[in-house]
Amino acid sequence: MTGTIDHVMLRVDDLETSVDWYGTHLGYEEKDRHEGDDFSIVYLGPEGMADDGAMLELTSNHGETTEEVGDAWGHIAVRVPEGELEAHYEQLMDEGVEDYRDPESCGGRYAFVKDPDGHEVEIVQRDYGARWSLDHTMIRVEDADEALGFWTRKFEYVEPRSRWEASSFANYFMAPEDGAKESMWLELTYNYDGRSYTMGDAWGHLGIRVDDLQEDWDQLMLREADDYRDPDACDNMYAFTKDQDGHEIELIERDLDAESLFPF
Template identity: 70%
Template sequence: MTGLLDHTMMRVGDLEASIDWYETHLDYERKDRHDGDGFSIVYLGPEAMGDDEAMLELTSNEGQDEVEIGDAWGHIAVRVRDLEAAYEGLMDGGVEDYRDPESCGGRYAFVTDPDGHEIELVERPQGSPWSLDHTMIRVEDADAALGYWVRKFEYEVVSRWEADTFANFFVEPEDAPEDAMSLELTYNYDGRSYTHGDGWGHLCVRVDDLHDDWERLTRREVPEARDPADCEDMYAFAEDFEGHEIELLERDVDAESLFPF
């Protein structure tokens, strides 16, 4: 399997308001949209994003005006060329102040979208401006989480940072392109537990062959959520040991539609 992270899915209460927020403040554009029976899905990303860069998927369910964020998911991070300038530009554009660069030691900053999803700003030279740099999830067992991504998906640890009370581990496929999105696993040493809520949906991993790769993951004892047959052979869902959902999807970057249906 390619193993590249294709997108991160988040649920929102007001889809049109969220689309407008990302288009206005992050210069995103709509890549594709699907309106199903009782739900809508929109893919967003920078206008000139590359094929290896991850998209943001926003999902809205009919009748659900609010979402519960929970704390098992942390944030998405977007790339900027100048941290201070990018943050000030967001403030000038009417985005609420959340955690400015100074409060974060000048290394990063945070804002929130209309539903309270946290968005980290990180200064990076690679990738499209505002493209997804990483998605952070919190884990209760760092050894199990690292082993899961290494054994199941053949990821490798590309960066780590350990403090007195927590540790961050960045993982991605071996030889991943520079502008691909990473996964950040955050582990707190105090033994806390986390709630998932419904504001976060899943990570999506690209596979070369849905059925072959699903069979391989099954042999590697991946916890199953929905196998290909349950998803009309268009995609599948696995879980990690703590209930984070991972979609498996074949992606033809030249296809007319981003959706497999």
């Protein structure tokens, strides 16, 4: 199982407002769009993103507004070149982006802003990957050992970059063992105080790109993953499982050279 992170799905109130925000401030371009009867989906990403890079999927449900941003999902992180954090942050401030945590409050290592729906966007410095490309997404877990075991056993992920274990919390960065440097990473955050989290519906799912949907699904079932929506239930276009905390994980095959990024 390769298990490259393909996309992160966020739900938004006003799709065009959100598409414009990511296009104006992060230079994201529309990679593909699907208009359903009750919902619309847009895939976004920076120009020149790597083949193994992840996309941002924005979903808007027609006639529904005010999605709840729970705390079980934390943020997406986007990359800027080393030494350019302050300049890019100031540019966003000049453009009227909502400030959340400035570089100074983060020790000059990163910063946070918010998109129109209140989703947190971290800005990190990397010496690789396209400018503003997705670096990682952070989810909060209630048991670090269970979470690490899930991603290690079910998806064969490892901790290739770093871990941070402080006095009150720990962060673990997970990815496929042979994943490309430009690919997206998963950050697991564990707080030691035993708190629980609200999932909300503004955070949708994490999309995992697999080589063979049915074969990889069968392997997950052998490894006792949650049978949430199997391939048959999804017309053999994709499938969904859940981690130990209820975060939804989509499995999808992706032909990057196909006319459409959507399987339907």
